[in-house]
Amino acid sequence: xxxxxxxxxxxxxxxxxxxxxxxxxxxxxxxxxxxxxxxxxxxxxxxxxxxxxxxxxxxxxxxxxxxxxxxxxxxxxxxxxxxxxxxxxxxxxxxxxxxxxxxxxxxxxxxxxxxxxxxxxxxxxxxxxxxxxxxxxxxxxxxxxxxxxxxxxxxxxxxxxxxxxxxxxxxxxxxxxxxxxxxxxxxxxxxxxxxxxxxxxxxxxxxxxxxxxxxxxxxxxxxxxxxxxxxxxxxxxxxxxxxxxxxxxxxxxxxxxxxxxxxxxxxxxxxxxxxxxxxxxxxxxxxxxxxxxxxxxxxxxxxxxxxxxxxxxxxxxxxxxxxxxxxxxxxxxxxxxxxxxxxxxxxxxxxxxxxxxxxxxxxxxxxxxxxxxxxxxxxxxxxxxxxxx
Ligand SMILES: Cc1ncc(COP(=O)(O)O)c(C=O)c1O
Numbered sequence: 001x002x003x004x005x006x007x008x009x010x011x012x013x014x015x016x017x018x019x020x021x022x023x024x025x026x027x028x029x030x031x032x033x034x035x036x037x038x039x040x041x042x043x044x045x046x047x048x049x050x051x052x053x054x055x056x057x058x059x060x061x062x063x064x065x066x067x068x069x070x071x072x073x074x075x076x077x078x079x080x081x082x083x084x085x086x087x088x089x090x091x092x093x094x095x096x097x098x099x100x101x102x103x104x105x106x107x108x109x110x111x112x113x114x115x116x117x118x119x120x121x122x123x124x125x126x127x128x129x130x131x132x133x134x135x136x137x138x139x140x141x142x143x144x145x146x147x148x149x150x151x152x153x154x155x156x157x158x159x160x161x162x163x164x165x166x167x168x169x170x171x172x173x174x175x176x177x178x179x180x181x182x183x184x185x186x187x188x189x190x191x192x193x194x195x196x197x198x199x200x201x202x203x204x205x206x207x208x209x210x211x212x213x214x215x216x217x218x219x220x221x222x223x224x225x226x227x228x229x230x231x232x233x234x235x236x237x238x239x240x241x242x243x244x245x246x247x248x249x250x251x252x253x254x255x256x257x258x259x260x261x262x263x264x265x266x267x268x269x270x271x272x273x274x275x276x277x278x279x280x281x282x283x284x285x286x287x288x289x290x291x292x293x294x295x296x297x298x299x300x301x302x303x304x305x306x307x308x309x310x311x312x313x314x315x316x317x318x319x320x321x322x323x324x325x326x327x328x329x330x331x332x333x334x335x336x337x338x339x340x341x342x343x344x345x346x347x348x349x350x351x352x353x354x355x356x357x358x359x360x361x362x363x364x365x366x367x368x369x370x371x372x373x374x375x376x377x378x379x380x381x382x383x384x385x386x387x388x389x
Contacts, residue, residue, distance in 0.1 A: 087210030167328025219281030
């Protein structure tokens with residue numbers, strides 16, 4: 001991978017040390033230009049002019065194709081969404097829930113997993129079982145705890161492919177093996193997965209898989225994708241509806257609900273410029289190569305964890321060994337609150353990172369455009385803060 005050529009295309013790399021892709025990634029110049037070109041074309045040549053409108057529609061078609069290519073699915077298994085959270089809502093609120101249905105989640109989850117699950121408890125009396133995992137829980141232990149939590153009432157196992165809180169990569173394949181034959185639905189939040197690790201829906205075979213465009217894919221905010229297994233589309237009811245949610249309607253009040261088509265979920269008026277940017281962002285990722293990206297990210301984050309572990313007073317809380325590792329590195333500094341460390345990283349070292357609140361830690365995200373020098377720079381900065389917390 002030609003990292004210098006990649007960095008040359010990402011203006012943020014020339015201005016600062018950006019270690020916060022897990023929140024939002026800095027877009028390459030091509031993505032920004034694609035958005036601007038589409039916006040200009042629509043505005044200057046008339047958004048509903050036949051040619052302009054057709055070009056906008058083509059961006060939508062391409063966006064679906066690109067999303068499908070990225071995760072090895074087909075376009076008719078993809079809904080274009082505004083975010084991971086929107087995709088999760090389409091699934092959770094589109095299924096029929098009964099009182100006593102059980103959903104298994106864990107304590108390390110993002111609120112986009114936790115809150116929509118708890119709302120199902122509030123509305124329908126579904127039971128949310130929250131498993132208690134250590135920040136770097138071993139895969140074997142995760143699988144055995146899930147196995148022990150499954151009952152005849154278990155309807156769904158719902159988890160983030162990579163936990164935002166500690167970077168723990170979950171044993172998605174093992175969870176699928178445990179749920180598939182029992183007819184337990186598997187919903188995966190891949191806000192931290194797409195663009196970070198290589199994805200293959202044919203191999204993983206989830207029921208539902210939701211991802212973001214604005215994080216590791218370096219795309220515009222307001223873009224995301226949702227994979228829905230084809231045979232499950234009919235049982236999902238669109239919560240927000242538009243004309244597309246009916247297969248037939250007239251002005252006399254006659255209608256038929258759409259059931260089979262995945263097009264029943266999006267509502268009206270997508271932003272063509274954003275999707276033009278998304279297409280470019282996914283291409284940027286595919287050009288670098290998802291497997292190569294995953295490998296490079298792990299090599300940078302492994303180096304960071306090794307270096308940080310040698311600093312007195314610093315504790316790395318994310319997994320340091322085994323298949324639970326990812327590009328997210330969480331750490332604590334003795335005597336310093338995470339928000340203060342994050343502020344000092346920016347004010348004193350020109351490094352962007354974030355804090356996470358449960359378990360409390362500073363989080364560094366290493367993306368494929370980051371360098372070994374930036375890893376060392378972050379280590380030195382944390383070292384300096386640890387010396388005078
Ligand atoms: C695991 C996880 N889920 C969901 C989200 C929310 O993503 P989005 O804004 O695309 O809905 C995030 C954002 O950080 C996340 O880390």
